[in-house]
Amino acid sequence: MGAKMTILRNSRKLSLSCVYFVLGLSLNLSLGLAGGFSAQAAPPAVELGARAKAKLQSGEYPLLENVGSILEKVAKLRQLPIKESVKVDTLSREELLAFLRKEFEAELDPADTQGEQALYTRWGLFATDFDYAQFMLGLYTEQIGGFYDPKTRKLYLLEGMSLSKLDQEVLVAHELTHALQDQSFGLKNYLEAPQKQEPNGDRQLALMSMIEGDASLTSAEYVQGLMQSNFSLMEMLGSLANAVRMNFAFEKLRQAPRVIRESLVFPYDQGMRFVQTFRKEGWSWEEINTLYKNPPRSSEQILQPAKYLDGENPSALHFKNQPKWPDQWPLLTRGVMGEWGWRHYFLQHLEAGPARSAARGWAGDHYQVYQQAPSGKGEKAPQARLVFNTLWDSPEEAQEFTGAYAQTLAKRYPALKLPSQFQALKLVVLAPNDHLLIYQKGARSLVAEGLPDLSPTALKALEKTAFE
Helix, strand or coil: CCCCECCCCCCCCCCEEEECHHHHHHHHHHCCCCCCCCCCCCCCCEEECHHHHHHHHCCCCHHHHHHHHHHHHHHHHHCCCCCCCEEEEEECHHHHHHHHHHHHHHHECHHHHHHHHHHHHHHCCCCCCCCHHHHHHHHHHHHEEEEEECCCCEEEEECCCCCCHHHHHHHHHHHHHHHHHHHHHCCHHHHCHHHHCCCCHHHHHHHHHHHHHHHHHHHHHHHHHHHCCCCCHHHHHHHHHHHHHHHHHCHHHHHCCHHHHHHHHHHHHHHHHHHHHHHHCCCCHHHHHHHHCCCCCCHHHHHCHHHHHCCCCCCCCCCCCCCCCCCCCCEEEEECCHHHHHHHHHHHHCCHHHHHHHHCCEEEEEEEEECCCCCCCCCCCCCCEEEEEEEECCHHHHHHHHHHHHHHHHHHCCCCCCCCCCCCCCCEEEECCEEEEEEEECCEEEEEEEECCCCHHHHHHHHHHHHC
């Protein structure tokens, strides 16, 4: 869509794609929802592409005959108008791979991707030999069964999907919800415009969670309607069992680092819980539409909807000036971790309870990743330099964060001797030209790894750059 991005931290997904393993979750959560479908009216116009028409006429893709009626049901259920016909076409898996490669090449900034990989590798979330970009391309290709592309305003369905009739229908219902969202709200406004501002992957994750959560809840309620009409309970249970089996069949998904697996699921799972919170409180779909006028601004608001309702928005942090390093390492990427990003880091090294507690109370952050190029051909680049400027709800929350970060370092570097207090600007040696800084001042915390041996004057300059 024209804006450069990284894959996880600064991403907004390559397109609005329905990842198949989420269908099992949608089916499971839908069993407790009320709803149903009344008698069908005449199907609205759905414009099939030449490829889709040929597949339908040959009998290879019978579901295409029902896309119009599915669209009508979804529009009635979600209470969004059908303002124009929805274009639908099909792709082979090879064409899908080519499409994704083209999108990756157009959208991904190599420096951002390198910086993101360097960050997660240093943190221990990626193995040192992990090929981030290639892995994500393979994972998306393995997972996607269909997607709505706001750029072309077209729904693409994968040919030869090994899905049951029910699963295919739920996938189409999910993607048609995106088409209706696009017609009413203009999805490009949420997927492109924020990228022109300060890089903020956490805000993008929140926006994607609102959009995908809306579509996931709609498709879940759609399933409930199917239970009361076309499909028997045995078919529903069989489909759910198939979804579980398919989960384990996805080799790339099983191989994915935890942060990738859970970040892929987050917009569907937590996004659905976010929207469902308001539905359970009695919000009508018309009231749900107001989310698009005032969308969530952080993963914290997705995880804790009360903070969204209270208008507790994050603070925009940055570095007053670009930090100056004596060795002049280049900046690769920058952005915002958010509560979800910090939770993932802590979950890698701490028990679940302390990890979630350490990330809670987040009020804003800004990070930068630096890395020097390899010194020679065949040499590996040195470990990344990470600098985090963070704000917390209170000095106590900031103290909990800095203490938890110190605990993770004690596990990552067992021989490391850390100070008990972090109110002094003091470097801790990890290795030659690889120093650590943990500094707390009120509700602010500055954390850095991979620093050169900075003088006291340079340390004060760094504090001023971050905190003023």
